[in-house]
Amino acid sequence: MSTIETIAPAGTWSADPVHSDVSFEVVHAGVDVFRGSFGEFSATLTGDVLTGSAKVASVDVKDEQLSGHLLAPDFFDAARYPEIAFSAAHLEREGTALTAAGELTIKGVTKPVELTGTISDPSVDPFGNERIGLTLETTIDRTDFGVSWNAPNQSGGDYLANDVRLIARLALKKEL
């Protein structure tokens, strides 16, 4: 990027959980996209530093049995690794395009990741809150983080893809 712009006006901007969403998508059975999300998470933007975390136990999918399996050692091992964390010490903005190079920790494994997305200019809602919209996403190989469960499709190939798309759509509200 040729110029580095200020990411957001000075202050601390925190995710408003009602209007934000942290989710994941993975190709399922080789043909469709399965989606899940985390109900409890936090994210904070200060200057060009973005940090966030999600409670693994808050994983939300449409099947209670599957939720249980996702929390077990086969997948996230929530009892030992209760949190997923992300931090980016340096964000870059060009217009509305945003890049965040940082580190992602899942199941106790920390890896460098680069997320891309968009950021809005601030607005003020009807109640006087200053807000910024921010989206970021990346695709990781879940097996790099030890989330390796799989099963063979009867027609060949794996039931779950290794590549998982992570998406954060954040409504950031300026802290008073």
Place this chain on the structure above:
Amino acid sequence: MKVLAVSGSLRAGSHNTLLLEEAAAAAPAGIDVELFDGSLIAELPAYDQDLDAEGDVPVSVQRLREAWAEPDAIIFATPEFNGSVPGGLKNAIDWASRPLGEAPLLNKTVTVVGASTGRFGALWAQNDLRRILGIAGARVVGEALPVARAQDGLSEPTRDALRSQLDLLVEATAVPA
């Protein structure tokens, strides 16, 4: 550290029960391997969600859940019936995989071994059992340990492999830093 040893074979003189007795005898210092009373597996009713009412489960189920919840880890030895896990053992796992979120098998460190009189050492049953235990919420460690031609007795390498399997249980039970 306490390891419960669960045999999937109920018969007297079972090669799998014998394998677990050998594991208990070969256990490294500090590992207390206790054989699970297989008659309890035979007493369990077939899993039925209508019987699985909170605070009102059959006595045999309550005893099973308490016995499997208490140890630090479990070593299973399975024979192979019709290419897979014996129905009685699978039924016990079904009971021990509930209630959701607080099941005895949830986050329990487990490993699987198996013996047969044939050439394959119950390998299919072990692979199925590992998959079943993982889905039931357990922390499945080690690799399958197929003991073939069990009627010929255990070799020293097999005893070493049993010790290694128990060592893996100890390592995996420790909470990571």
